Amino acid sequence: MTSSAPPPHGQVTRSDVARYAGVSTAVVSYVVNAGPRPVAEATATRVREAIRVLGYRPNASARALRTGSTRMLGLVVPEIGNPLFAELAVAVEQTAARLGYAVLLVNSESDPRLERHLIQSLVARQVDGIMLSTVQNGSAVVDLTTLAVPAVLLNTFEGREGVDTVGVDARAGARAAVEHLIGHGHDRVALIIGDSGEGVEAREQGWLDATRAGGLIDGPLVRTSFTRRGGYDAATRLFAGPRPPSALFASSDLQALGALRALDELGLRVPDDVAVVCFDGTDAADFATPQLSTVRQPVERMADEAVLRLVTPREGGPPRHSSFVPALLTGPSCGCAARPLDA
């Protein structure tokens, strides 16, 4: 039993370990980081033992200061209560964790001012990269390019000047959804569309593509928030008018959920009186009553791509846009058969 008890107060540092193991602090570093210089196996064992005995934990702040990397990524979402963003956050976190990064997840609550503030705060905390699911189309992006922190924009439909982007081909997805409704014989397909944020125009365009290709006159359109509440209000308004639609395409699962509620209150049955299809493809759509037909965003793949972009920064070259293809999942809400629920 040698001396070298852990210090009475304060944290155990690398030099406590070094002293206990009878080596230099450099060697402790080599052991902890498995490099960059080799260490004799016997020495390494002694060091590991010292670490265990003393309960040593490396100080991440010191390491970050020294290396210039916190191994943290920032993720900004408009609202974590939206299952799409919840799923995205989970996927991002998992991918990041696999690569040794932690994720600082923050909520902009769809507020551009708050969004800006949060981005600044992430930068101040020295995150190694920022993923932004932005509310707005322009301003925050400017910040991003002048930030000196790698950034990627998530949920964008198309590329952006000066930033990497990752998104889904929302136009094609929306078009497929509406074409499917037309295939069911509907000739008046209303659109419930988000009032801001990325990909709104694309979804609207896809809806137009399909209605026009199908020779339909443009159906009614309501612009509202991406929430349950938005969908509820929109559906209520759509069916208050004189010529209600026979089908509904909602730009988010959440909006469709709200619409289902409104339709129920109006005594309209889905899909008999009104067919419904939506966009996102989260669990919430799977378990809605009736199960919602929905355009599934490949959240995991988008998350992987975004994280990879940040942690393997490409040298030079123009910013890139990755577009993923969404898949239409059909279900009873448009008159198709139910799909099996995930286990």
Next chain:
Amino acid sequence: MTSSAPPPHGQVTRSDVARYAGVSTAVVSYVVNAGPRPVAEATATRVREAIRVLGYRPNASARALRTGSTRMLGLVVPEIGNPLFAELAVAVEQTAARLGYAVLLVNSESDPRLERHLIQSLVARQVDGIMLSTVQNGSAVVDLTTLAVPAVLLNTFEGREGVDTVGVDARAGARAAVEHLIGHGHDRVALIIGDSGEGVEAREQGWLDATRAGGLIDGPLVRTSFTRRGGYDAATRLFAGPRPPSALFASSDLQALGALRALDELGLRVPDDVAVVCFDGTDAADFATPQLSTVRQPVERMADEAVLRLVTPREGGPPRHSSFVPALLTGPSCGCAARPLDA
């Protein structure tokens, strides 16, 4: 126009600012931190100008290393896809932000092993405190007390040895819910209960309290996960038997959502054939079809309390338990009138 351009590469540091403003680095610190020593207004203005011109941002890692505080809190939740935890996360984030703290939010996916790992990783990142909404009842808590990081357990029904706890009086809430169903004339109230995690026993106990006080025989009980899927499976099973219940109490909003779906598939109407009440009181319950009667957890107040506990550590004294009283929100799913939706 003096010299002192920002350094060609690398970050602008406090000494760049000091040089530009013609002061010492200490003064820059005093200005940035508004203390601890006073600075002449003229000097402060010059410093602020320098900060602006050079685009200086304090390095959080260096500050953390120096002060021993990262001003970050960790929040561990079992699943961010559950709206209860999403709401909790938002509330925690807001309270923390107000006090100058950021929140590292992580997902344990209800996996005890992962939960442990995440807690360790939060400690390694030097968070100033940890909030844990734990999956399990015992083991992780042990970790917590030996962690040398302030911790508080969220979503607990009662106090715990050695840790601060914050929770809801789930037993009283469950009892109120079930008594309400009995008041509607139901004499066979099934319980769909979570299979692990905090507060499970309390909810079960509250259900028992009510059925026994009402002179009912104990209804059927299904133990399942806290998810939509769990509720769906449980309801399916409950109504496959010979003597189905006339009412259902589910231990989470999500379970109730799943149950609604199952009931619909079985051709049972709510509340005519089966009444449903659940626990949590999230937005999801508000917008379900039909609107769910639910026991609302005061998420914001619990979050406030948890954050406050961590950032204002009390000296000595035994750990404390804060219990909040939930409120029963009635709605059509049990036969009451709909409640107005939040704006």
Next chain:
DNA sequence: ATGAAAGCGCTAACAA
């Protein structure tokens, strides 16, 4: 294979 030591950017005690 290992050790000594510089220095990352910041805060605050001490000096002036």
Next chain:
DNA sequence: TTGTTAGCGCTTTCAT
């Protein structure tokens, strides 16, 4: 009121 400076814990270059 302001300046000087030690040192937080770590990584890594340069010696040995």
